[in-house]
Amino acid sequence: MLTRREALLGTVFAATVIAAAPVLSAEISKKDIAGLPRERVKLVAPPFVHDHDQVAKTGPKIVEFTMTIQEKPMVIDAEGTQLNAMTYEGSIPGPLMVVHEGDYLELTLVNPESSTLAHNIDFHAATGALGGGELTLVNPGEQVTLRFKATRAGTFVYHCAPGGAMIPWHVVSGMSGAVMVLPRDGLKDENGKPLRYDRIYYVGENDFYIPRDEQGRFKKYESAGDAYDDTVKVMRGLIPTHVVFNGAAGSLTGQRAMKAKVGETVLIVHSQANRDTRPHIIGGHGDYVWEQGKFSNPPAKDLETWFVRGGSAAAALYRFRQPGVYAYVNHNLIEAVELGATAHFTVDGEWNDDLMTQVAAPSAISGL
Ligand SMILES: [Cu+2]
Numbered sequence: 001m002l003t004r005r006e007a008l009l010g011t012v013f014a015a016t017v018i019a020a021a022p023v024l025s026a027e028i029s030k031k032d033i034a035g036l037p038r039e040r041v042k043l044v045a046p047p048f049v050h051d052h053d054q055v056a057k058t059g060p061k062i063v064e065f066t067m068t069i070q071e072k073p074m075v076i077d078a079e080g081t082q083l084n085a086m087t088y089e090g091s092i093p094g095p096l097m098v099v100h101e102g103d104y105l106e107l108t109l110v111n112p113e114s115s116t117l118a119h120n121i122d123f124h125a126a127t128g129a130l131g132g133g134e135l136t137l138v139n140p141g142e143q144v145t146l147r148f149k150a151t152r153a154g155t156f157v158y159h160c161a162p163g164g165a166m167i168p169w170h171v172v173s174g175m176s177g178a179v180m181v182l183p184r185d186g187l188k189d190e191n192g193k194p195l196r197y198d199r200i201y202y203v204g205e206n207d208f209y210i211p212r213d214e215q216g217r218f219k220k221y222e223s224a225g226d227a228y229d230d231t232v233k234v235m236r237g238l239i240p241t242h243v244v245f246n247g248a249a250g251s252l253t254g255q256r257a258m259k260a261k262v263g264e265t266v267l268i269v270h271s272q273a274n275r276d277t278r279p280h281i282i283g284g285h286g287d288y289v290w291e292q293g294k295f296s297n298p299p300a301k302d303l304e305t306w307f308v309r310g311g312s313a314a315a316a317l318y319r320f321r322q323p324g325v326y327a328y329v330n331h332n333l334i335e336a337v338e339l340g341a342t343a344h345f346t347v348d349g350e351w352n353d354d355l356m357t358q359v360a361a362p363s364a365i366s367g368l
Contacts, residue, residue, distance in 0.1 A: 072085055154293045
């Protein structure tokens with residue numbers, strides 16, 4: 001048993017060791033990192049995802065990305081309702097960044113002179129205080145570069161978190177996105193068998209809180225700052241006026257629908273930085289679903305609907321077996337139909353009568 005003195009000494013000793021450790025690891029890390037290959041990746045707007053290898057071809061590397069913040073008005077529904085949006089790289093959600101486990105993600109975040117607010121980024125994929133939020137806070141006219149090691153495989157949200165009341169406001173103004181950290185040897189089923197995808201789409205879901213005037217019409221503001229007071233009042237009611245995919249109702253339907261062919265396997269990454277949601281493919285399934293989005297856990301199979309916790313991103317793999325237009329919805333159907341959370345997949349190919357057929361077309365009731 002330790003005496004009080006020994007325990008105190010132990011504490012002091014432990015503190016010394018702890019104090020020394022970061023210096024040592026910083027030195028090792030600096031040397032190792034300097035020798036790593038670098039790859040510069042240009043991001044693309046969702047639902048598309050930049051080219052990437054599903055299985056890493058080399059050892060760990062530093063993957064460099066740049067995102068420029070844009071504050072700008074965006075139309076979020078067919079009625080022309082305006083959101084005074086804040087965005088990473090001009091899109092809602094921000095782009096999906098893909099790396100492999102053990103890689104270093106190095107982001108340069110640019111906040112242009114034209115911005116009116118300070119912004120930053122909190123990476124749920126990162127390990128370290130505030131997910132890098134404190135280290136990335138940039139005023140208008142500044143840029144910053146953060147590097148973190150991707151130590152956990154999975155899909156993870158990132159979002160703006162500039163402190164206090166700014167945090168939820170910036171998030172519900174559009175500032176979120178996702179990172180996908182693939183296992184170096186790619187995705188696997190519960191038995192370790194490789195799983196591959198032919199296409200990948202990134203769907204970011206957002207809840208918006210647009211103030212209304214006395215007549216119940218959505219109000220328009222000159223700038224995000226002008227909208228702040230009224231928007232916070234709506235936010236505090238916790239009832240969104242819009243729940244949408246990729247920044248606007250209808251952003252992924254009709255001509256803008258996501259595409260696939262019968263027989264193709266599609267990986268759908270679905271993030272929600274602020275609120276729970278429940279994706280469902282009408283007429284399809286999740287063949288393999290990482291509901292919590294973390295690839296060290298075996299995927300669930302044959303799901304009808306999966307649950308995405310607010311502040312997380314899920315990954316679902318589905319091989320389309322029939323052609324047609326598939327609605328992909330948040331299966332709170334009020335949110336899907338009334339508030340906007342509906343997307344489409346248009347799938348080309350041969351219909352399989354064995355899987356489904358109309359045995360008798362609608363006709364007058366025969367009295368059987
Ligand atoms: Cu921000």
